[in-house]
Structures are given as C-alpha cells and as structure tokens.
Amino acid sequence: MKRMVLTGLLFLFATLSVPSAAAGDSAKLDRVLRKLNQLNKVLRTFQADIIQRKYLNIIQEYDELEKGKFYFKKETDGIYLKKEIEEPRKTILLVTPREILVFYPKKNQAVRRKIDESQARYANFGIGTSVDDLKSNFDITYLHDEVEGKMVYHVLTLYPKSPKLKSYFKSLNLWIEAGTGIPARQRIEEPNGDYTDIQFRKIEINKKVKDKTFELKMPRDVEFIS
Template sequence: MNKTIKIFSLILLFTLTQITLGQELTTSQQNELKSKVKLAAQNTKTIVSDFEQVKHMEVMESDIPSNGKLVFKSPNLIRWEYVTPYKSTVVFKEDKLFVSQDGKKDAYDLSSNKMFRSLNSLIVGSLNGDMFDNSKFEITYFTDAVGYRVVFVPKEKKILKFIGSFQLKFDKEKGEVLEVKLNEPNGDYTRITFQNKKLNSAVSEQEFKL
C-alpha cells in the first residue's frame, strides 16, 4: 500500500482549497458549461503545456513548488514530466501506467487495479471533457469573476481514502481547463496551473515511451 500511496502522491494533480467558490450555477448554466467544455474537447486533438505545481502539507512551514510539462494526445495518451526540483515522468498508455523516477522504471496494469483505473479515467476525463459523471461524483458548479469552478466529490469509498474532493477551473469563454486542484482527506493539497498551452500541435508517439 505504501507504494500505491507514493504513486498517487506523484501523479495526482489537484488540491484542497478554502477560498470562496462564488455563486452556484443554475441548471441551464451548468448545461451550457458542459456543452462548452465538450465542444472544446472535441476540437482538441493534442495538448502540450507547461505547468506549475504547488504541494501544501499541513506539517510543513512552506509549500513545495515544482514545474513540468504535460503532453496529451487524444483519446487517452498522457505524459506528465516533472523537470524541477526533481525529474520524474508518468505515462498513461494502453491500460498501463508507466513511472520513471530516480533512474528506476515501473509499469502497472490499470485494467487489474480498480484504483489506478479510476484515476486514469479521472485524468483523461479532465482533458477530453468527459468528467461530468453523476454516477461517480457529487458535482457542484460555481462561477466567479475569473471563470467557472466545478467541485467533484468521489462516491467510491476507496477513492475517498486518497481524494476528499477535487476542483477544475475552466475558462469562461473557451471552456478550457486552466487549473486542477485536489483535496486530500488529511488537509494536504496539490494545485496545478497550466501555462504556455499549445493545442493541436504535432505530437510524436515517442513522447509516450519511457
């Protein structure tokens, strides 16, 4: 189980937040947002983006920053590469999870691990617009001056052991994901913001080989 927790800590890209979420959306506004997100996803074949991650731990005096690069290729190829302050890479490909860290490489079968399979579905869904699943999450929608925030609370007890809730922040005009946040049950959190995003640029299959 310790190894499972370590992998989750490495690849989870979300955070707990205590900020005011803003005004809750009406049903018609929710449907409008979901349609906008779906349309943006349908028009996106690849994503290449820098990201900044902040890890907050209650036992630490200061947050832990890191930087890296995301590469996504529709429908479900994902590469998260951390560059600073440490180097590590996580790849989701063909129902497999590949992890490279400190010169060591590991592979895990997502199809035989319900927890990893759920995690993969969550991450892919956040990138392809297919995450609004009321059977898996309690979902609440908010709007503020900056954009839309959607809060997801997993219904599955095994997932709740690791994820209290997570949030996605969307651009109001385009419906693109700007920020991803995760609540951990113990009060720790991780936040990732995307920068220098390029859509539909050429992405080689080599990006998803470790």
C-alpha cells in the same frame, strides 16, 4: 518518493455527492459543462507547461514548486498522458491505456502499475473526457467565477462517489476558461487535508504530438520499487 507515486495515482482516479445547487448555480453549471463538452468533442491533443505545488496540511506549508511539461493525446485505443517534471528534480509520469509508470532518473528507480480501461479514462481529470462520463462518475457543482487579469475562470468542484476513490482523494476543483472551455488549473485535495495545485500555461490544443513523446526509455538496470 511515496508522495510522488500517490500524486501519480491520483491522476488515475475520479468519481462525486454534494447538496443540490441553487437554481441559478445549476443553470450556470449546465452552461459551463456544455462549453466543456463542445471542446472535448473536438479535442485530440493537449500540451502545456505545467506548474505544480503541494500543500502539506500537517506542517501547514507548501512543498517545493515544480515545473515541467504536460502532454495528452486521445487515440482509438485510449488516452495517453505524460507529465514530465523538470525542476527541481526530474520525474516522469506516463499513463497509457494499460499502465501507469513513474520514473525517477536520479535514483534510477521506477514504479509500474497495471490499470484497466475505466481507470485510464479518468487519468486526465476533465481533459478530453465527455460530460456524460463525468456526470456518471462525479457529482459536479459550480462554485464561483474567478477573474485573473483579463481572464475569467468558472470554478467547478467534483467529489468522488465510491469508497475506494474517496480513500485516494477528497475533492477535485477545475478552473475552466470562460471563453474556451479549457481546463487551465486543477486542485486535488487528499483525505488528510493535503492538496496539489496544478496550473497549465502556454496551452496548445490539437497541435501534433509525436507518438515517441509517450515512449519512456529507462536504463536496463532500473530498479522497480513497490
């Protein structure tokens, strides 16, 4: 349970400091960021199937594969994000401009945390965030390109700057689709060497997402835990 809460909180934070990239890599990074910025200027909604798995460094094994749905919507008052894990155990992460909520239906338990605007802005890790915002809060480097079937991905690495954020995670990798600028995969590495790999499938951009998607109804007797 604590691990799921931490994973949820990791969706809320981001900030980076690495050696300067070579000139060629710097030029490549600029091109990738321009494409990402072009997408983010027009992005209003993002929805996809999600597949995620956590690697546990202490035992050097992967945890159970989790599958579900991911929804993102940009509104005038901020961003709304929902990650609904359906297999193997239902868990719902909901982020609004005011709070983060994690609900465990089987145990009828939930965790609620108040957040401020600056935290909510980075809950989406690159989805719908302007490049200027990313640059002001991250050191970003181009790592390499990866080819998977007919798809080419530009892989970027981000490192948090502030000590507080560094205590939550060590680095973040983004796999950006070369043709579209869509962030199709993320890997969040924690200070202890654990990492969570998140892949988005069947991505749909700017397709209507109903407001009620971001409503979370829980039983009246739900237990809120710390």
